[in-house]
Amino acid sequence: MRLMNERVQRVFQEVFDDENLVVTDAMSAKDIPDWDSLAQIKLLIGLEEEFEVKFTTHEVASMTCVGDLKKALASKNLN
Amino acid sequence: MTEREAVTTIRDSVRRAKSCANAEVALAASTSNGDFGATWLRAALLEACGRGAEAAAELESLTDAFWGEERALRKIAIARNQFATDPSTAWRNLAEAVQAARNYSTLAAAEKLVNRMRRKHTPPFRRHLKIAMLGTVTLDLWTPILRVMCFAAGIDAEIYAGPFQQVEQEILDPASGLASFHPEILILALDWRSLNLPDEAADPDAVVRDKIAGIKNLWRGATVIQYGFEVPEIDAYGRLSATLPGGQAHMLRAINNALAKSDVLFFDVDQIAGIYGKAQWHDPVLWFAARQYPATDAIALLMRHQTALLRAVAGLTSKCIALDLDGTLWGGIIGEDGVAGIRLGGSPEGEAYAEFQRYLLALNRRGIPLAICSKNNDADARAPFEEHPEMVLKLEDIAVFAANWSTKDQNLRHIARTLNIGIDSIVFLDDNPIERALVRELVPEVTVPELPSDPALYVATLHRGLHFEALALTQEDRQRAASYRQNSERQNSERQTLATTSGSVDEFLAGLNIQIELRPFDQANLARIVQLINKTNQFNLTTRRMTSAEVSALLDRNGCYTQFMRLRDKFGDSGLTGILIALEEHDTFRIDNWLISCRVLGRRVEDAMLAAALKFARLRGLREVRGEYIPTPKNAQVSAIYEKFGFSRQAENSFSFALNQEIFTIPDWLKVDDATQDSENETDERARATSLPGSVR
Secondary structure, X not given: OHHHHHHHHHHHHHHOOXXXXXXXXXXXXXXXXXXXXXXXXXXXXXXXXXXXXXXXXXXXXXXXXHHHHHHHHHOOOOO | OOHHHHHHHHHHHHXXXXXXXXXXXXXXXXXXXXXXXXXXXXXXXXXXXXXXXXXXXXXXXXXXXXXXXXXXXXXXXXHHHHOOOOHHHHHHHHHHHHHHOOOHHHHHHHHXXXXXXXXXXXXXXXXXXXXXXXXXXXXXXXXXXXXXXXHHOOEEEEEEEOOOOOHHHHHHOOOOHHHHHOOOEEEEEOOHHHHOOOOEOOOHHHHHHHHHHHHHOOOOOOEEEEEOOOOXXXXXXXXXXXXXXXXXXXXXXXXXXXXXXXXXXXXXXXXXXXXXXXXXXXXXXHHHHHOEOOOHHHHHHHHHHHHHHHHHHOOOOOOEEEEOOEOOOEEOOHHHHHHHHOEOOOOHHHHHHHHHHHHHHHHHHOOOOEEEEEEOOHHHHHHHHHHOOOOOOOHHHEEEEEEEOOOHHHHHHHHHHHHOOOHHHEEEEOOOHHHHHHHHHHOOOOEOOOOOOOHHHHHHHHHHOOOOOOOOOOHHHHHHHHHHHHHHHHHHHHHHHHHHOOOOHHHHHHOOOOEEEEEOXXXXXXXHHHHHHHHOOOEEOOOOOOOHHHHHHHOOOOOEEEEEEEEEEOOEEEEEEEEEEEEEEXXXXXXXXXXXXXXXXXXXXXXXXXXXXXXXXXXXXOOEXXXXXXOOOOOHHHOOHHHHOOOEEEEOOEEEEEOOOOOOOOOOOOEEEEOOOOHHHHHHHHHHHHHOOOOOO
């Protein structure tokens, strides 16, 4: 789980172009000013590539915080 | 190791380095044993310790097994690490990374690095372009990829992306963001869904007509790039969609064909979707979630094709192919195996070489000259062209034949000089990886595709580089191959004249029977005029590039003098090869653009062009002619041209010719047919000029 957090964090750092960004499960769009709908799509694309998974349409629409993203990832067979 | 495994190894190594609590300690414990993963780890640790130059050197020691993502990731890492110490090499590495990359995220990372590096150092751009994009799909993911690919092509792309699905509003509203942006290029990225076609139309002709009219109504102002429509994979009618006149596929193809025939630049999205694979082209999840189209990695291919078209708009398309012989045009070594021993036609491998030659011949026929650049004895190298029955290419298809024992970089320079083109417009093909590496090192401006070891894959590799995309095919393009041949005949003839008589170059030129036509711009020649304005580099006084719309606007503009020049001599017709544009400003005639194609230089056509313009200005009763010279890396040869014709220097690059002085005479062997003068009003104008000096219009 620690490794997953690190990998998720690295995707966030990449998308928001901020090497020092630290993510927590409760963190949502309210906490990061640049987290708009475009950033949301970039996060999903980044996570899909990092973990080699595909999110479902339902997941894409319902993920609002880092914890949701991680839960969705955990439900898949991860590489 | 597969490419996927290589990329995973790179990611793991970088990840390991980043999670090290103490990079210094880990670095001291690491060894550089040449192993792929270990080298990446060391490089990442060196970077973490702030030793960028050493990290870059570590990565430079690797060779790319895969000319794709692996190379892209390596080149990005090198660029990032060497930027502080060697910015110009870093820019080149970053451009090479972008050319190799296929994944969206790799390209997005490259784009971020370009932006970071730009804050400290200007990239080596060759051309600035203002591009507006309007679309019926979300364009936010497209623009960074387009920008970074333009960077790699030498284009500084300033991009305006209009708000989602507001195509008509943006175009029609004079207060829109688009209107205030003033784009040179307007990209209309409409997708098939936005057409709202019925599943099956009762009156398909009317539907198609109506849709085309709606699209054409959007074309105004800038140079328009019109996206064609994907014929989607999913259609409930199945094959009937194509066979029924009212089927969607049938109608989409009809609309595409009509758009392709129009005056704007048609962009064949359906073809690109097919190349990518339509089953993967569309990502329904992203479509429903964010109106994202096409799938993310498909965006990369779409933008690669878009950039190739923009290169053509910017006049940066490659102009010539230089070819190695042994292992490139045929199998085997001609100097050892002889004409009978080389592999060409007649076997599966030989067929592959013959097929490659057919593709090259087709390129040559549409105006791309071919040159030979080979380490061989000249006679050996020519033998297959003259004797081998399966050779598709003949000696007359070759514009420059450089087979000798000089190094390839020297021969490439010689080819560029002979054809009068920039060395950066050559694409060099060689099966030998050492030669390729050497040319990349010694003449980095030359494009060197990474040819695979199997000749069956040569055609696809060359084709997918998209080096030769063009806006239009002009008569000059079709004749170019012949024209290069005439040029070399001319050069031979010149050598003979100078050797056998005591004659001067002037006497030689007099014997060529040169005939020049000067004409005002017209619609019929517009495509060629725009092409020439945008690709001429050497004899070009101001290098002011213009869009088709801008040139078209000159046709009926008052106070604007336009002239194109056509040249014919006893060796053939060189076609439309010179442009002069001047504007009347009070009593001054200002030469805004003056350029001559490199193919006709050295024949004193410039004398005829300038003399006609001066004569026109004098008959208009103007007081002076102003010329300017804007230096670029390529146009030094015309820096003193105005002074040569009796202009006086006013400021550093500004020259003036007072029209009350004698106009220079042109050589009597130049036969000039000048239709640019205001012939009907000639006498009137003269009368007006004397009565109202300097106040015309």
